[in-house]
Structure formats: C-alpha cells, structure tokens
Amino acid sequence: MGILFLVVLVDMLGLTLVIPFLTYFVQDLASAEGIVDRGSRDFWVGVVIATYSLAQFIFTPILGSLSDRLGRRPVLMFGLLSNSVFFIVFGLSGSLAMALIARFLAGAGNGNIAVTRAYIGDISEPEDVAKRMGMIGAAFGLGFMFGPFIGGVLSDPATGFGGFFDTQFWRDYPYLLPCLFSSTMSSIAFILAFKKLPESLPQEERSDSDTSPLSQLSETVSSIISVLKLPTISSLVVVNFLFLLGFTMMHGTFILFTSMDPDSGGLGWSERDNGWVFAFIGLLGVIIQGGLIGPLTRRFRLRGMMIVGTALAGLGVASIPYAPAEASWLIFGSCAGLAIGNGLFSPTQSSLLTFETKGGGYELGMVMGAQEGSGALARIIGPFLAAYIWSLTVDGEGLWTYHTCFRIAGVVFLVALLLQFGLRTKEAEASEPGGA
Numbered sequence: 001m002g003i004l005f006l007v008v009l010v011d012m013l014g015l016t017l018v019i020p021f022l023t024y025f026v027q028d029l030a031s032a033e034g035i036v037d038r039g040s041r042d043f044w045v046g047v048v049i050a051t052y053s054l055a056q057f058i059f060t061p062i063l064g065s066l067s068d069r070l071g072r073r074p075v076l077m078f079g080l081l082s083n084s085v086f087f088i089v090f091g092l093s094g095s096l097a098m099a100l101i102a103r104f105l106a107g108a109g110n111g112n113i114a115v116t117r118a119y120i121g122d123i124s125e126p127e128d129v130a131k132r133m134g135m136i137g138a139a140f141g142l143g144f145m146f147g148p149f150i151g152g153v154l155s156d157p158a159t160g161f162g163g164f165f166d167t168q169f170w171r172d173y174p175y176l177l178p179c180l181f182s183s184t185m186s187s188i189a190f191i192l193a194f195k196k197l198p199e200s201l202p203q204e205e206r207s208d209s210d211t212s213p214l215s216q217l218s219e220t221v222s223s224i225i226s227v228l229k230l231p232t233i234s235s236l237v238v239v240n241f242l243f244l245l246g247f248t249m250m251h252g253t254f255i256l257f258t259s260m261d262p263d264s265g266g267l268g269w270s271e272r273d274n275g276w277v278f279a280f281i282g283l284l285g286v287i288i289q290g291g292l293i294g295p296l297t298r299r300f301r302l303r304g305m306m307i308v309g310t311a312l313a314g315l316g317v318a319s320i321p322y323a324p325a326e327a328s329w330l331i332f333g334s335c336a337g338l339a340i341g342n343g344l345f346s347p348t349q350s351s352l353l354t355f356e357t358k359g360g361g362y363e364l365g366m367v368m369g370a371q372e373g374s375g376a377l378a379r380i381i382g383p384f385l386a387a388y389i390w391s392l393t394v395d396g397e398g399l400w401t402y403h404t405c406f407r408i409a410g411v412v413f414l415v416a417l418l419l420q421f422g423l424r425t426k427e428a429e430a431s432e433p434g435g436a
Contacts, residue, residue, distance in 0.1 A: 012143020046387020082109020152275015288343025314413025
C-alpha cells in the first residue's frame, strides 16, 4: 500500500504543482509569440489547463481497459514514466505548441488513478477496502496541499534562491526546477514500483476480450447518458457536474486575477504568494475531509451538509475578485469558504449517490463511472469557459469586467444549490414521519 500511496501522491503533485506558475509560464510563452493583447494572451492559460483534463478524460478508460488485459503493474509504471519525461519537456517548453503537447501527454499517462483503485480492489478483503480507499483520499489531500506550495517556492530560482541558480540558464527556464522536482519524484516512485510492487491481477483473471480499449471511451459516454435518465441519481450527478464546473472555473482565473497589476484591479502576487494560498486551501481540505467529516456526518444530515457546502463554495468563488490589493489577506476568507465548502460537498454528495444507487437497485460501478466521466467533462469545460469569458471581459467596464467570470461561476453554484433544494433523497424520506 505504501507504493500505491506514493503513486497517487506523485499523480496529485503532477496535477497541482503547476498551479502557482502555469499562468505566468503560459503568459510568457504567448507574449514571446507576439500575443500581447491581455485577453487573447490569458485565454491560452485556460486552454493549457483544459488540455491536461481532456487527455485524462480520453485515456483514463483506455488505461483501465488495458490494465484488465495486461495487468495493473505495467500500466501504473507507464504512468510514472510518462510523468517523469513529460514534466521535463513542459519545463523546457519554448512555445505554446510544445507546452500544449507536453501537458496533453502528461495527462494521458497520468490517467491511472482508476487503475490504482482497481489494484486496491484486487488485493483487499471487503472489510479493508474502505480503509485503503481512504488512504488514497489522504494522498489526494496531501498532494493538493503540498503541490502548489512546492511549485510556488521552486519557481524562478534565479531570483528566489540566487547563488547556484543565478545563471542565464535558470533565468531562461524559470519554471524548470519545479518540473524537475515532480519528474524526480516520479522516477523514484517508478524505481520503487519496479522493485517492490507485485502484480495484483493473476493471469487467469485477466480479460481476454477482443474489444478495443478505445471502446471504453464510448462506453463512458453511454453510461453518462443512461444515468441521466434515472430519477434523483441524475440530479445528484448534474449537481456534481455543476459544482465541479464552478470550481474549475476558479482554477482557470484565480491566478489571472491575483497576478494582475494592482493598478488594473489585481493583487500583484508572485508564484510564491499563490503557492501559499493554494496550500492553505489544501490544508483546510485535509482537515475537513480527513478529520471533521466523520463527526459531522454523525450529527447532521448529508443533504443539509451538501447544501451548506455548495453555498459556502459559491460565496467563496464569487467574492474572490473583491479582495483589494491593500488588504489582499481578505482573499483567504474567500478561499476558506471555497475549501470548507468543497470539503463538505464532495464526501456527502458521493455518499448520497451511493445510497440512492444501492437503494434503487442500480449498478454502482456504472453510476460512479458516469459521475467520474461527467466530472472529467466539467474539468475540461470549466477552465476553457472561464478563460474565454475572461478574455472577453478583462478590459471591459460596468458589468463586464474581470469580476464577470467569478460572478458567473457563482451563478453556476447557485443553480446547483437550487437543484439540491428540490431533491427527494432516501435519507430525507427515512427522516420523515412514517419513513423507514
């Protein structure tokens, strides 16, 4: 389990480590290619973010299918090797095209979280599954907490550290060092997996289907369509989609706002400043999901906690651009709402979906797969949509300013909130007089 924990942690570091500096990196690349209009330049930030999620959406079911046929171990090791190579390529990118290709290929190889879950299912007794899945969740939280912090601290080492790094090479490649860190972590995990990680799927239990792994992608789309026809379950899946859509819209524009010059309404933050605030978000997430969610669910109804989580996250996102440069610390209040809201929403929504699925006699694997697929679509659409809105409004006036994107994200959360008020879950029915 220790090796699996490291695999997931490395995957999450790869996903989150770029958060503090990706905006600055892409802006530099776009400017070098003559894209100097602020809206057009910043649009590419969302494109690069969405590219990674697009690759994961395409390749996660394909890698899962391959692991059924070839075994879990080679697919997991392929993901680690891919991360090792393409992070260095990304750090050395000298053009937008190179950066896009590197992020797409990194996302393609990094779509192995589902394979990790399958590995746990292979080796675990029923009573151990929940505990071991919880370890994977802890790796997610730690990766989100430490990834942005490390990415921010290691960015631009020529300025931040000086000494050995005060050379023309590191000034030419200011974002290579955090990429090298992630690549090194992946390489270490690859070596440990090669030496110590046994195969979990015996040869006799492997799939001998002639179905192409590409067909798994179409099956994911089909399962989403099928689940959207189920009462209550469809509403929960749509609510999750909207929540993730609003959340990832923030990912696409948060640093565009904080890095913007104070004279233009931003905060003038550096990569390190952004690393600290995302580490704060990750820490609150670990506290809520790792320690408080159990006691809270024993005391309060899941649906109520889900509603509170959505409201807090929506208020947090919508209020982000109102933090003034002279009191930029106020943005930590918005981020606290976002982090606490997400920490309350994610586990309670997943629990309600599980209860509704089992209570209705539906296939849990199909429903959860559909939710994962729709969530992946939200992670693609959110950053792209946010960057498009930002590019149209960042230099605008009146209602159409850099605030607009955050307001629209807040409206997305509001729609999700209104849908939840209309939900009739089995938990709610059981709490009514005469309920089971």
